[in-house]
Amino acid sequence: MSLNYMVPVSKFKRYLPKDYVELVDYGPFGKEFSEVGTKNMGKYKELVEEHPMCSGCWMAYYIKIIFASLPNPEHTVTIGTAGCGRLAISQAAVPFIYGNYGDQNAMASGITRAFRLRFPDQQKDVITIAGDGGMMDIGFSMTMHAWFRGEKFTTIMLDNEVYGNTGGQESGMSIKGAVLKMSPKGKNFNKMPAMQLAITAGCVYVVKMSPTNINKAAKAIRRAIFAARELGPTFIHAYTSCNIEYSIPTPDVFKDAQEMAKGRFAFEEFMTDEAKDLFTVVEAKKKKEVS
């Protein structure tokens, strides 16, 4: 279908709040990535603006990148769970489902299949965005099984290595030895190998990164969405520090992310041969369109 559902009835446009009129006139809906996207952030009406995240929150920054990277925001649904991330995600001008604890990938399995039944000719992107606790602890079974089943949607894990929203408890993604709430003597087992689990479970495209480079982060997100449309589950494991629970001074948040990019979040990209072929086609097409 067209963009009609987000275009105001012409006679009512002068009665709408400014925010909505601008979203339609200057927002990214129905526009090419080259016109809007991450490269032009700050120059158009973005999908996430005001949000209640902490000052200096690296997760909020990455969420803005996710929404600026969407290839098709007018046909995208995001799904999340309890955690800091959803405070910003729910402020985006994209439908967001706030389900129960850790159930995002099960819910996405249902809605992705429903969309494919109802709209066989219209690509609808489904993206789950949840934290390390929601994805790898409480939602572990549903995350893994959605991947094993080959469900065609994108999973993005915002890994801050702690339960930030509930006040700083140990998560499966915390590193061994970390002294956190509920691990008063230090965590006594290793950080879970999320990337390897995703590859083993059948994700066709998997990236681990500390998103310090906006364009690189956007490229990974877009690749994950394109591959999920055609091939199967995709997974992005991104470092999004919690400067509160890990006491990172706000001015040092970026430095910390850069250090992580050299350390345990060093950029790693896995793709199947089919995904590689797909990206060659998709990315060549885009270059041609631009030139």
Add this chain to the structure above:
Amino acid sequence: MSKKITVGPVGYMPQSAPSMGVELSPEGKALLYGNIVEEEEAMRDAAKALLTMDNPTIFPGPMVLWDWRDDVAEKSAAILDLASEIPNCKIIPMPDYRPKYPKIDVKAEINPNHPNLTILDNKIKACVFIGVHCHYANLTLRMIRAGTACYTVAMCAEMGHEEAMASIRDVHAADVLRFRDIIIEVRNELGIEYTTTMPPENPSLPKEDWGALTPSDYGEYRSLIMSKKGEHVTAVE
């Protein structure tokens, strides 16, 4: 007629209209103060409220604000016609259903999660909801009845709303125009002199050129959006 549902404020913890025994009207009928009546009777009472109470306002919801179906334009035009016949009428939209963050602009919009803020700030004593999905309409109407002194009219495309003082069901464009005609009729009966006037546009719409926006417009948050290579911002909260 005993009024089962009355203009609020009914208090801190409202009892829901269905739990007080109010049932939705059957096809062809309307609800007035919780009682099943003829549509015309409900419309006339609603018209009187909109013509005699302070700051009458029409709250159009998403289903009539956005051009998503072929029949929307006609219905929306009819709503504007209706508004133009009510003296001093405002249009304040309910564009979506998510709670507003950080703070609602009560002059510019209404939200189903905290509708009373808009009603109270604008001192609205009579209003019409139209084009709102039923779940959110029920929440809104009940919260308004709980905490404000506002006469509510629900013009519903489906089965109507127990919580409203006047509830009209199965509303299409023609029904909105019929209500407009009744407004004019009652207005004349009341001897109110009036010339058709369009409501004022949304107060949140000062001219601003977003096309010329630059990163510096983001002030101190600019660095979080797009820091320059090598840039190190220290002056943040």
Add this chain to the structure above:
Amino acid sequence: MSLNKKLVDMDYLLNEAPREQHFITGAQAMAEAVKRASVDMAIAYPITPQSEVMHLVGDIYAQGHIKEYYRAEEELGTMSAIAGAARGGVRMFTATSGPGLLRGLEAIVSWPGHRIPCVLGVLTRVVNAPLSIQPDNIEMAYLMHSGMIMLHAENQQDTFDYTLAAFAITEKVDVYIPVSVSTEGFFVTHAKGYVDMMSEELAFDVIDPYKAPVPAMDNEVPPARIQRDAPVQKSNFMSYLIHSVWQQEIWDSNRRAMKYVYQYLGGPIEVIHPDADVFIVASGCAAAQGREANRYAEEEGLSVGFIKVKCIRPWPKDEISAALKNAKAVIVPEHNIIGWLSKEIQASIPNGGIVVEGPRVYGGMTLPVELIMEQIYIALGMDSEKLQA
């Protein structure tokens, strides 16, 4: 639908369409109803005694009556996926039993608040421990406070009819909350009974995802900035108020379903011998035994009334209290230890003391008619000789 069915409304399908008699199990009856309900998608996860239902639903998917079907990871995954798919605007079905229901309960109890229309089959089973697969309907007690609509089928015929009706009720704009159809595991699911069914060429009208009290989450309906599941956890009065009126709305929706229970099931209760002094009130399988006890009593020339409760939620308080207005004793046979039905009845009448709490069987025990007869004799003040006999 690929099978070229004739789509009809539920009134015609349930009440007018010609039927033919079949001799089938309760599990088959439920699956046959699903076959005629234009279900888009079903999600399965095994648990005894439910599994049989979703096996058969899988078969009808393979035959093309359903468009999508898969086996999920476990019940929480199943129930969550249902919530996702239903938001996407498709008609959904699944079924579960006892411990499976409890495993999925976190998602299930959030369905009404999320305004998820769907039908859940509950083929009852004991809740562990110790582990057992036998029939016992204690899990229904956990659903009674969830806000969902609950129908309780007495036999195979009810299972078929109630399941079909459930699909119509759940999608009514003024209801739009899930409907569960319960019946006893094994006693009904694995036993055959006569079921009158309409032709499978007929099917219920397909779902219209835009005839709903909430927007479908499909990017085809406004608003653009949709937020169906408002996060209202802020600590302020407005957050408390929106949550409280939201909860009211769910129970109001539940209440509004009653008119459809009349429309499709002929009312929430069935009454035999309304003028009797002693009543048997029962639901589900216990109603079948209660009905039999009522027949025994009739043969013995005793005046005993019988009330079958078809719908547990919305609870037919007014109907039951009116039917028991002149009762002197009320016997409530049940298949669970806590007696959730007798507690509801006690709370529905001014003279709750007349309710005999039982007889109850549980853990898989059958409910012999004699147990009910014994209570009838006691209630009628008959001598102990009769009791011995």
